[in-house]
Amino acid sequence: xxxxxxxxxxxxxxxxxxxxxxTNMRQLKAIHALFVTHGLHLNNYALSKLVAxxxxxxxxxxxxxxxxxxxxxxxxxxxxxxLVRAYSRSSRxxxxxxxxxxxxxxxxxxxxxxxxxxxxxxxxxxxWVIEGKQIHNWVVKNGLxxxxxxxxxxxxxFYAECKVIxxxxxxxxxxxxxxxxxxxxxxxxxxxxxxxxxxxxxxRDMLISxxxxxxxxxxxxxxxxxxxxxxxxxxxxxxxxKRKGFESDVFTGxxxxxxxxxxxxxxxxxxxxxxMPKRNVFTWAAMIGGFAVHGQAExxxxxxxxxxxxxxxxxxxxVLLGIxxxxxxAGLQKEGQLLLKNxxxxxxxxxxxxxxxxxxxxxxxAGELGEAxxxxxxxxxxxxxxxxxxxLSGCQIHNNVDLAxxxxxxxxxxxxxxxxxxxxxxxxxxxIYLSARRSEDAVRIRKMIGERRIKKTPGCxxxxxxxKVNEFVSGDVxxxxxxxxxxxxxxxxxxxxxxxxxxxxxxxxxxx
Numbered sequence: 001x002x003x004x005x006x007x008x009x010x011x012x013x014x015x016x017x018x019x020x021x022x023t024n025m026r027q028l029k030a031i032h033a034l035f036v037t038h039g040l041h042l043n044n045y046a047l048s049k050l051v052a053x054x055x056x057x058x059x060x061x062x063x064x065x066x067x068x069x070x071x072x073x074x075x076x077x078x079x080x081x082x083l084v085r086a087y088s089r090s091s092r093x094x095x096x097x098x099x100x101x102x103x104x105x106x107x108x109x110x111x112x113x114x115x116x117x118x119x120x121x122x123x124x125x126x127x128w129v130i131e132g133k134q135i136h137n138w139v140v141k142n143g144l145x146x147x148x149x150x151x152x153x154x155x156x157x158f159y160a161e162c163k164v165i166x167x168x169x170x171x172x173x174x175x176x177x178x179x180x181x182x183x184x185x186x187x188x189x190x191x192x193x194x195x196x197x198x199x200x201x202x203x204r205d206m207l208i209s210x211x212x213x214x215x216x217x218x219x220x221x222x223x224x225x226x227x228x229x230x231x232x233x234x235x236x237x238x239x240x241x242k243r244k245g246f247e248s249d250v251f252t253g254x255x256x257x258x259x260x261x262x263x264x265x266x267x268x269x270x271x272x273x274x275x276m277p278k279r280n281v282f283t284w285a286a287m288i289g290g291f292a293v294h295g296q297a298e299x300x301x302x303x304x305x306x307x308x309x310x311x312x313x314x315x316x317x318x319v320l321l322g323i324x325x326x327x328x329x330a331g332l333q334k335e336g337q338l339l340l341k342n343x344x345x346x347x348x349x350x351x352x353x354x355x356x357x358x359x360x361x362x363x364x365x366a367g368e369l370g371e372a373x374x375x376x377x378x379x380x381x382x383x384x385x386x387x388x389x390x391x392l393s394g395c396q397i398h399n400n401v402d403l404a405x406x407x408x409x410x411x412x413x414x415x416x417x418x419x420x421x422x423x424x425x426x427x428x429x430x431x432i433y434l435s436a437r438r439s440e441d442a443v444r445i446r447k448m449i450g451e452r453r454i455k456k457t458p459g460c461x462x463x464x465x466x467x468k469v470n471e472f473v474s475g476d477v478x479x480x481x482x483x484x485x486x487x488x489x490x491x492x493x494x495x496x497x498x499x500x501x502x503x504x505x506x507x508x509x510x511x512x
Contacts, residue, residue, distance in 0.1 A: 096122035160189025261290025297330035364394025
């Protein structure tokens with residue numbers, strides 16, 4: 001009896017050791033056979049190791065994990081949660097809901113805070129707002145919404161990522177003791193909905209409530225500043241970073257570099273960049289992108305070389321897109337085309353749609369519309385709106401009606417589903433007809449815009465004054481300082497008219 005027990009213990013240890021060292025499905029299936037041989041296929045703990053590898057490992061097989069699950073008489077909560085987690089982030093998130101519903105139906109074990117977190121993630125990935133709200137109701141009925149921080153965070157993230165930001169805010173406000181993750185998730189939710197000002201308000205509320213933001217919250221707030229162009233607020237956060245000693249954090253440093261570069265302070269971006277003790281690919285991408293938008297192509301290319309020499313980092317697609325953008329703004333057409341051609345051989349990166357779009361834009365700016373069209377025809381993927389939009393803009397600059405009509409046709413075909421962007425397309429085509437002195441066609445397009453009641457999306461601009469971001473929308477009459485702004489514009493207009501009259505007089509005297 002003692003020998004039999006000793007043999008069983010040795011078999012257990014051997015099987016567990018093999019399961020921990022498993023690296024591929026071929027090995028796992030052999031280990032699974034050993035489990036069956038030694039009777040371990042009836043042990044939930046042992047099988048959980050196999051299920052976890054199949055479901056969560058990059059070398060696993062989710063379908064095989066489901067097969068193992070089907071052979072388990074009474075799966076435990078860990079096995080259920082492993083499958084719900086794996087399917088929630090897979091291409092088949094509906095199966096996460098299937099296992100959750102099966103778990104609820106069986107009733108033992110009951111779903112826990114991990115289960116709800118993963119099933120809500122499945123609702124996000126599947127775009128299932130109604131199902132997510134039903135799970136929210138289930139959580140409330142079972143008393144988990146009021147006291148479980150993990151579930152509360154999952155609910156905020158679910159509503160935020162599904163763009164139901166008001167409900168995310170409601171869940172957040174119902175939490176008596178909020179943690180840093182919940183503040184950060186809500187801020188990211190507002191940023192994801194394009195409500196960066198609201199994200200900054202959440203950050204200020206966080207400070208007022210006495211909660212000290214960590215590196216992640218600071219990086220999120222800096223992202224909102226970047227989108228708003230709120231340089232003064234970004235500088236204040238930078239001072240906070242210095243006081244708290246977050247400067248060595250690579251994510252915070254990268255966010256600072258990006259903020260300063262996109263807010264026009266390239267020198268400060270370089271200063272922060274050079275002072276960072278550690279940099280990653282994203283940091284270099286932010287700095288190179290900063291040089292790109294400021295038209296400093298030579299520095300962008302220099303930093304590309306430095307990235308490989310100083311930090312031994314291989315550039316990714318984002319970095320190379322920054323180089324292409326720099327070439328576009330600096331008019332380095334040949335260099336940009338050569339980079340696109342050699343991306344795969346030199347850097348091991350297959351050009352994506354955005355790389356082709358950038359080079360098409362580059363060629364259009366240079367007036368090489370025929371070459372741009374040829375590149376579009378040779379693209380290995382289907383050209384999207386960004387490519388045809390670049391060609392249309394190039395046609396407007398260089399008065400090419402034939403290619404403009406082709407670009408408009410393709411753009412309208414792409415936009416036909418959502419009806420977004422029709423206004424700008426027709427207005428551009430009308431302007432191209434006017435430039436080509438085809439007034440009848442221009443009038444026809446304008447008439448069609450009126451008949452279809454297509455409204456042009458109003459232009460919008462922002463400026464930061466005394467730390468406050470002011471937004472201006474074309475035709476807006478609700479700005480709090482509208483009267484003063486109009487008075488100043490009238491004054492500037494009057495002065496410019498007088499100045500123009502003065503220059504005309506001086507010119508006439510000089511001719512005499």
